[in-house]
Structure formats: C-alpha cells, structure tokens
Amino acid sequence: MARSDDVLVSFRAVDKSYDGEQYVVKDLDLDIRRGEFLTLLGPSGSGKTTCLMMLAGFEYPTHGEISLDGRVINRIPPHKREIGVVFQSYALFPHMTVWENVAYPLSIRRLDKAAIARRVDAALDMVRMNAYAQRRPAQLSGGQQQRIALARALIFDPPLVLMDEPLGALDKRLREHMQLEIKELHRRLNLTVVYVTHDQSEALTLSDRVAIFEGGRIQQIDEVRSLYETPSNRIVANFVGDSNQFCGVVTGGNGQVCEVALPDGTRIQGIADAPLPAGSPAYACIRPERIAVLDAAAPAANRIRARAMGLIYHGDHFRLQCTLGQEAGATCFIKVTLDDPCLRHFQPGQPVELGFDTPHVRIFP
Structure with a gap:
C-alpha cells in the first residue's frame, strides 16, 4: 500500500450507473501514486474509460468519493480541476493556429501576453513543433496533431495528465514512435499520467503499473512484469499477452x-x-x-x-x-x-x- 503522501489520486468505494440499475463501475478502490504512469487496460465496456471520465470531471460518480491531492473533487467541474486531458480525437480548435491552440489554456487563465509567449514557445519546443506554429490543425499529420494536443495538455503544469486512447487513430509505426515520446516526456517532466487503452502491447510498453478492468471492476493492478508472469485469474491471463x-x-x-x-x-x-x-x-x-x-x-x-x-x-x-x-x-x-x-x-x-x-x-x- 502506498504511503498517504505518495498518493495523488484516490478512488474510494466508487460506483457509476447511468440508469440506476446497471453499474459500469462497481465498488472501485484505487490509489494513483505521484509521478507514476498508470494504465487502465481492458476490453470495450469494462469501465476503464468511465473511470477516466469521472476523474476528468466529465462524469460524476453515483456513489463514493474521488480525491485529488487530498481534496474531494466529486462535484468540481472539469475546468476547475486543473487536470490535463488528451483525447484520441485530438480536440484541437480548427479555426486556431497551432500557436493559438497551445496558448488557449493560458489565455483563459488570463496570464499576461509575455508569459504566454514564453511558455507556448517552450511547449512547442518540447514536442519539436516550433516550425509549425502558424499552421492550422488541418495542415498537420495525425502524429503532429497529437504532439500539439500533448503540448496543450501540459502547458499549464497540471498535477495530473489523463490520456484517453490518444494513439488509437495512428498507424502502427507512428503509434510506436509516439509511445516512446510520451514515455520520455513522462520521465523528463516527472508527470503523473493515467492512460486508457485496450492495446495490451501499448500498456506494457508505457506503464509503471497496469490496472486490468473487466465487468466494472479491477481484476488485478500490478507492475508490468508481475502482471504478465503471475496473473491473478483467467481474465488477466487471457487479456495480457497470449x-x-x-x-x-x-x-x-x-x-x-x-x-x-x-x-x-x-x-x-x-x-x-x-x-x-x-x-x-x-x-x-x-x-x-x-x-x-x-x-x-x-x-x-x-x-x-x-x-x-x-x-x-x-x-x-x-x-x-x-x-x-x-x-x-x-x-x-x-x-x-x-x-x-x-x-x-x-x-x-x-x-x-x-x-x-x-x-x-x-x-x-
């Protein structure tokens, strides 16, 4: 069990139902450690994305509590949680340039123009996209758009970054390249990342720990090697590796x-x-x-x-x-x-x- 000062996010007895009868997340207890890369892995409908959406604030739990850095955030709206989010669809504003997209989170926080300029230039440099600052998203490849989405999610120094299948729309070679880039950003910036995927290879490549979801419950949460070598049940043995x-x-x-x-x-x-x-x-x-x-x-x-x-x-x-x-x-x-x-x-x-x-x-x- 992680020490309380090592825990950034805590789920306690969290349930989620959309209709009051069927629960897509059931009695979830989960601690997410500071600085770790945790992947939520499971088939479609297993509850992993719902878990991420509750943490982001786009869904609210039916029962239980979610805490971020010791503060219960159940009813705090998404824009007040200070959490970075990266989606599979990139969610870039098509009418804005790359520079304006990355600057947007700082603009709505009313930072002065000089501070915004410095931080946007640094963020674009971090993802090696300075040369594309004046282009619009439609002029970029999928991998380039994903880099911009990453820069925008990280520019305001969030304590937590959520990624919902961010590489799902990319081809195999580009996806593997972006996995390495995300892993390097996590290491270099000491980020806390919660990552959702159904791709077991991606989970094993990126993660410090992996939580296997099935039927709205965590079947096993462990370090990658332990999860593969000592699965706790048939569900885990089936889903992780062959x-x-x-x-x-x-x-x-x-x-x-x-x-x-x-x-x-x-x-x-x-x-x-x-x-x-x-x-x-x-x-x-x-x-x-x-x-x-x-x-x-x-x-x-x-x-x-x-x-x-x-x-x-x-x-x-x-x-x-x-x-x-x-x-x-x-x-x-x-x-x-x-x-x-x-x-x-x-x-x-x-x-x-x-x-x-x-x-x-x-x-x-």
Whole structure:
C-alpha cells in the first residue's frame, strides 16, 4: 500500500450507473501514486474509460468519493480541476493556429501576453513543433496533431495528465514512435499520467503499473512484469499477452503446487494462489514462450502429447500451432526460434511432445 503522501489520486468505494440499475463501475478502490504512469487496460465496456471520465470531471460518480491531492473533487467541474486531458480525437480548435491552440489554456487563465509567449514557445519546443506554429490543425499529420494536443495538455503544469486512447487513430509505426515520446516526456517532466487503452502491447510498453478492468471492476493492478508472469485469474491471463489454457480436473496439491488431470489422463502441475479442492474443474494456463518441443530423452516437469499442425511466421520467431489429444479441436501455440531443431523435419500432423516447468504454469478455478 502506498504511503498517504505518495498518493495523488484516490478512488474510494466508487460506483457509476447511468440508469440506476446497471453499474459500469462497481465498488472501485484505487490509489494513483505521484509521478507514476498508470494504465487502465481492458476490453470495450469494462469501465476503464468511465473511470477516466469521472476523474476528468466529465462524469460524476453515483456513489463514493474521488480525491485529488487530498481534496474531494466529486462535484468540481472539469475546468476547475486543473487536470490535463488528451483525447484520441485530438480536440484541437480548427479555426486556431497551432500557436493559438497551445496558448488557449493560458489565455483563459488570463496570464499576461509575455508569459504566454514564453511558455507556448517552450511547449512547442518540447514536442519539436516550433516550425509549425502558424499552421492550422488541418495542415498537420495525425502524429503532429497529437504532439500539439500533448503540448496543450501540459502547458499549464497540471498535477495530473489523463490520456484517453490518444494513439488509437495512428498507424502502427507512428503509434510506436509516439509511445516512446510520451514515455520520455513522462520521465523528463516527472508527470503523473493515467492512460486508457485496450492495446495490451501499448500498456506494457508505457506503464509503471497496469490496472486490468473487466465487468466494472479491477481484476488485478500490478507492475508490468508481475502482471504478465503471475496473473491473478483467467481474465488477466487471457487479456495480457497470449496464454494457452488446458481444461481439466484437480487431483491434488502440495502447498501452492496443484495437479490437474486432463481428459486424456495427462497430469499437469502448476501454481495455484489458493488451494483448490480435489475433483473441481480448473484451467492450467501457460505462455507460448514457456513451452518447448522436446526430444524423447529431454527432461521436463510436465509433458503433453500433441500434433504439430502449422507454422506462422512472425519475423523473429515462429508460432507453432498444435492440436491436443484430449479434446476435439483443442489447440495450443508454442513460440519457437527460427533455428529451433523441431523445425528441421516439420510435417503437418506429425506427433510432438511438449514440455514446460511447474513454476510457469498458473492453475485457476
């Protein structure tokens, strides 16, 4: 738990309903630390954007309290919260020049002209857009418009910056470039950023911590590596990275180690966060890069018989698609290097043995 003086934003028992019956955010407790980059990640309708809109002031919570720097802001209008916001649509004024767009937040705060000029020039320099100061938004590319939106959100030195899928309209290469620019601005300016996306790769690239939303609740909030390596449930395992899932029945366990029997009798051992009763259905989840194709003599804590059905080329590796014997249509994917020995004599339909270690398997009810 973060110390109280480290917490900039706090949600306490926050609910949000638009119709009084269905809740899109339920009993949300969340602390956002000063200087951190927190990403709210989840599918459409999971509650992440509603959470951001309540923090920005564009929506109000049905129940509970939201605090910013120790002050409850539930009913404070957006323009009085002093929060920077960047949208996917950029939301630039088309009739204003780039310079005027960036200056706007200072103009409405009635700063003197000399101070505005200094700060606008510095903000445009920060995002490397000085040469475009007299252009209008329609004369800029998507990436350039997003830089202007960032400069406008940061120019009044807000304690908090909110970003709602700001890179969603950009192509892949430009999006990856802008991710690095945003990450560098966060580091250099020591910003506190809350970022909403449904792109897991983007979340893993940018974030100090990620909160996984589903069904209006946070399923897990953690640092990026912990979230990927030790998901707390199947929802998180499914949404963060790729995960193979083998369905079976619990046969026993010893401490955190749990054993699951698959329908064909194969037994898999993995790690369960809580004891699971024998006879209960369970899923054994494992990442594709943690599975190896074995030769007959190779040791492995867990072994599964399968058939190699196809290869998918990914540039720096292959994805090997396998079908499992225990269920009709059950498949799994294995990440293999370009020079993996298993590829030398690959034939679709050939039998293979797959192996993986117990600590890399997560068992969920």
